[in-house]
Amino acid sequence: MPTRIASDTTARVAQAYLEWAYLEEYLKGLGHSFEDLQAMPAEQSKMLMRDASLFASMRMSEVEARSNLIEELHGGPTPM
Numbered sequence: 001m002p003t004r005i006a007s008d009t010t011a012r013v014a015q016a017y018l019e020w021a022y023l024e025e026y027l028k029g030l031g032h033s034f035e036d037l038q039a040m041p042a043e044q045s046k047m048l049m050r051d052a053s054l055f056a057s058m059r060m061s062e063v064e065a066r067s068n069l070i071e072e073l074h075g076g077p078t079p080m
Contacts, residue, residue, distance in 0.1 A: 022056035
């Protein structure tokens with residue numbers, strides 16, 4: 001099992017919070033919240049979460065692409 005690095009865990013946690021924020025942003029844009037999903041019919045809730053997940057995935061990809069661009073502009077990744 002690979003050893004975990006503290007900064008790796010922190011980055012993963014930050015990424016999870018960002019993804020959660022994008023899901024919430026999408027739902028709020030439609031006038032819903034996570035609590036609303038529990039009261040909805042299962043099919044409607046599933047459809048909203050699927051769409052919210054797609055939105056979050058696209059936004060996360062955008063963040064990653066920007067990060068890669070900045071890294072490239074600054075001479076590539078720092079050596080380990």
